[in-house]
Amino acid sequence: MKVAIPIWDGRISPLMDTACYLLVADIDEGRVVSRETVGIPRAGIPGHVSFLTDRHIDVLICGAISHQLERMLAASGIRSYPWVRGEVGEVIAAYCNGVLQNDNFLLPGCGRRRRRERGQRCGRRMGFGARKLFKEE
Amino acid sequence: MTDKNNDTTEIILDSIADGVFTVDRDWRITSFNRAAEEITGILKEEAIGQRCCDVFHASICETNCALNETFETNRPVVNRTAYIIDADGVRVPISISTAVLRDKTGDAIGGVETFRDLSTIEELRRELEKKYSFHDIISKNSEMLRIFDILPSVAESDSTVLIEGETGTGKELIARALHNLSHRKDKPFVAVNCGALPDTLLESELFGYKAGAFTDARKDKPGRFAMAESGTIFLDEIADISPALQVRLLRVIQERTYEPLGATESVQADVRIVTATNRSLEDLVKSGKFREDLYYRINVIRVKLPPLRERKEDIPLLVDHFIRRFNNLKKKLIADVSPDVLAVLVGYDYPGNIRELENIIEHAFVLCRGTVIDVENLPKNVRPEEGRSLARLTSMDDVEVAFITEALRRNNFNRKKTAQELGMHKTTLWRKMKKLGIQSTA
Numbered sequence: 294m295k296v297a298i299p300i301w302d303g304r305i306s307p308l309m310d311t312a313c314y315l316l317v318a319d320i321d322e323g324r325v326v327s328r329e330t331v332g333i334p335r336a337g338i339p340g341h342v343s344f345l346t347d348r349h350i351d352v353l354i355c356g357a358i359s360h361q362l363e364r365m366l367a368a369s370g371i372r373s374y375p376w377v378r379g380e381v382g383e384v385i386a387a388y389c390n391g392v393l394q395n396d397n398f399l400l401p402g403c404g405r406r407r408r409r410e411r412g413q414r415c416g417r418r419m420g421f422g423a424r425k426l427f428k429e430e
Numbered sequence: 431m432t433d434k435n436n437d438t439t440e441i442i443l444d445s446i447a448d449g450v451f452t453v454d455r456d457w458r459i460t461s462f463n464r465a466a467e468e469i470t471g472i473l474k475e476e477a478i479g480q481r482c483c484d485v486f487h488a489s490i491c492e493t494n495c496a497l498n499e500t501f502e503t504n505r506p507v508v509n510r511t512a513y514i515i516d517a518d519g520v521r522v523p524i525s526i527s528t529a530v531l532r533d534k535t536g537d538a539i540g541g542v543e544t545f546r547d548l549s550t551i552e553e554l555r556r557e558l559e560k561k562y563s564f565h566d567i568i569s570k571n572s573e574m575l576r577i578f579d580i581l582p583s584v585a586e587s588d589s590t591v592l593i594e595g596e597t598g599t600g601k602e603l604i605a606r607a608l609h610n611l612s613h614r615k616d617k618p619f620v621a622v623n624c625g626a627l628p629d630t631l632l633e634s635e636l637f638g639y640k641a642g643a644f645t646d647a648r649k650d651k652p653g654r655f656a657m658a659e660s661g662t663i664f665l666d667e668i669a670d671i672s673p674a675l676q677v678r679l680l681r682v683i684q685e686r687t688y689e690p691l692g693a694t695e696s697v698q699a700d701v702r703i704v705t706a707t708n709r710s711l712e713d714l715v716k717s718g719k720f721r722e723d724l725y726y727r728i729n730v731i732r733v734k735l736p737p738l739r740e741r742k743e744d745i746p747l748l749v750d751h752f753i754r755r756f757n758n759l760k761k762k763l764i765a766d767v768s769p770d771v772l773a774v775l776v777g778y779d780y781p782g783n784i785r786e787l788e789n790i791i792e793h794a795f796v797l798c799r800g801t802v803i804d805v806e807n808l809p810k811n812v813r814p815e816e817g818r819s820l821a822r823l824t825s826m827d828d829v830e831v832a833f834i835t836e837a838l839r840r841n842n843f844n845r846k847k848t849a850q851e852l853g854m855h856k857t858t859l860w861r862k863m864k865k866l867g868i869q870s871t872a
Contacts, residue, residue: 307483307491308515335761357487360519375519378484400487401480402472402517 294320296388297350300330300381309355309375310338310362316381317348323389338362342369354388356400376400449524449547452531453482453497454540469524469547471517482543488514488524489763494801497541500528504538510801511548511765523548559751565607567600568751571741577604577733584731585611590683592668592728593706595735598785601706602664604733608704609662617661620654625667633675634691643692653690655682658701668705668728669714673721680724703728738780738787745776748784752791753803760795767794767803774805778812781842811839831866834859838868 296319298305299312306312318328333344342365345353350371358375366373377384377393378400387393440461443450449466451459462477462485470477472485483491489512490496496507506529513523524545531540562570564578584591585608593601602621609619627635634643638653654663671679682688683703687696705728714720738744749772753764767775771794780786794807805813834852841847845863849856862868 301492308487308489310515311489311492313492337758337761356484357515358519359515359521361521363519401476401485402470 294351295349296320296352296354296385297345297348298354298381298384299333299356304380305354305356305378305384307356307378309353309358310341312355315344317350318385320385320389325385325389338365342366342371345369345371354384354393376403447546449545450542451477451482451485452540452542455501455538457481457483457497459485460540466545469516469522469545470514486514488512488526490526494763496526496528497543500530500541501538504530506530509765512763514545523552555750559747562747565603565610567603567607568747569741569744570747571736571744573736574741574744577735581607581733582611584608584733586613587731588612588702589730590702590728591704591731591733592711593704593733593735594711595706595708596737596781596783597708598780598783599735599737600784601708601735602666604735605662605664605704605706609664609702612662612702614661614702618658619662619664620658621664621666622654623666625670629672629675632671633678636675637678637688637690639691640693643690647692650690655688655699655701656690656697660700662702662704665703665705667707669707669709669711669720676721676724680721680727683724683727738783742776745787746772748787749775749791752788756792756795762795762798763801764795764798764803765801768805770805771803771808774808774812774814777814779840781839827866830862831868834862834866834868 295317298316298318299309300306300314300316301312306314312333314330315333316328316330319326331348334340338359338361341362345366346369353366353371353373353375354377355373355375356378358373363373363375374388374393377398379387379398384393384398387395387398440463443461443463444465446463447465449469450461450463451466452461454460459477459480459482462474464474466477467474470485477485482497483495490510494510494512496510496512499505500507506527508527510526511523512526513521516522525548526543526545528541528543530538531542533539559568562568564581567574567578569575569578581604591605591608593604595601605621606619609615622632622636624632634651634653636653636655638651638656639647641647641649665679678688682699686699688699689696711720711725711729715722715725749767753766756762757764775787775790782789790809790812791803793809794803797807798804834848837848837852838845841851845859846856849859852859854862
């Protein structure tokens with residue numbers, strides 16, 4: 294399974310829409326088999342989506358993301374786990390171990406979003422009663 | 431006492447409409463006012479102690495952080511435009527200003543960032559743009575607004591239209607608008623530049639040919655008229671076609687039929703013809719270079735586009751439009767042009783009209799490294815020449831050079847027109863240019 298993470302300064306990039314670099318990790322049975330970092334061309338939202346689909350990305354873990362990009366990714370069949378923060382190595386390990394939903398990986402405001410949207414966005418995805426979503430399937 | 435001071439500061443910060451937050455040297459947020467909560471959608475309790483990029487997630491965090499620039503240069507950043515993604519995933523346009531925070535001894539202890547929500551301004555701008563735009567053509571000039579007004583009726587009429595205007599004034603945009611507003615909008619729009627092809631080639635391009643019509647014609651080739659069937663054909667630079675082709679075109683307009691090269695039978699043409707020229711067809715008719723009967727046939731409805739120098743009130747609108755367009759195309763975040771640039775752009779005469787303005791902005795985009803286009807980013811021929819202002823000229827020769835160069839520029843470096851404007855013979859002008867070392871081209 295190919296997991297992509299926008300990176301900046303060793304951490305998850307604060308905003309997916311304007312991220313410059315992407316770490317693509319091949320994860321098999323909870324272990325990272327290979328990883329590479331690629332530059333993201335500045336080609337706007339449709340460009341971002343085709344950049345990910347061209348690389349056959351299955352999962353995207355990112356920080357803040359616009360609705361527009363999130364919807365386009367969903368329509369392209371890419372599962373996204375947005376509003377995540379932290380050091381890249383720790384985030385990959387948390388994803389492999391199914392603990393990405395822990396509060397220390399959530400961007401500020403995520404709790405408020407969860408409460409407001411009754412689990413429609415972050416809550417649903419971040420594993421409230423659905424932790425297994427974050428386990429590598 | 432300190433607690434009381436802190437409370438007062440907090441009350442003041444909470445009462446202002448702009449978002450304000452402060453950070454320490456590790457980029458951790460130390461204060462976050464109420465407007466910042468509202469704009470970002472993140473509560474103060476959640477923001478305090480967090481890295482500012484994790485709270486703010488702005489488009490400039492990664493590549494062009496305003497606070498970082500302030501720390502590095504020790505200079506404030508004022509009104510840098512960007513956007514943030516708020517807690518609901520909504521894009522909010524903002525304007526950011528930053529400054530360094532110092533302690534009593536003058537040492538930097540962090541930074542302060544204020545940001546203003548530009549959503550309302552952005553909406554108003556879009557409304558204004560809607561008001562002053564018509565099918566990709568932007569203007570608030572009264573003459574252009576009159577044209578916008580009549581275009582829907584002209585489009586409905588199906589009559590032949592002649593669009594007159596200097597190069598770069600948007601003749602093809604008007605032709606496309608006419609097509610898109612007509613009942614032919616779902617059919618093809620075919621544009622042909624009559625000045626770009628030699629006459630014989632243009633004839634086969636327009637009318638097509640049959641197999642065997644000439645040596646290399648192995649199979650039938652449909653012409654542009656056939657391609658535009660039921661739609662609109664736009665013949666640009668119509669003044670450049672030969673007398674022979676003028677006759678053939680006249681027949682198409684009169685009888686709605688034509689013969690492809692080598693054909694024995696006529697083909698019916700249900701095509702609306704829109705023509706355009708940057709020369710005066712009236713003058714060409716007078717000098718016998720353009721057929722009078724064809725002129726009257728194509729001149730059923732005439733739309734005359736004013737040059738940009740006669741609609742300078744549109745320059746700020748157009749500059750704004752091109753900045754947004756190039757920001758999208760080139761993935762840049764340029765916010766505006768400086769007031770000096772706008773003054774230079776309004777003062778310039780634009781022999782190449784709107785296309786030239788577009789090229790000037792594109793040139794500036796390549797050279798601009800910040801978020802505001804400055805005079806140095808403009809092409810050299812547009813920038814005012816340093817030391818050439820009349821006040822600084824020291825000799826009569828200098829005054830003459832400045833005067834003649836300006837007149838040449840106004841007349842697109844056409845020496846005959848320049849000489850006429852200056853009231854001298856063109857040989858006299860040429861002699862003066864040679865003596866003073868003035869270049870005869872841009």
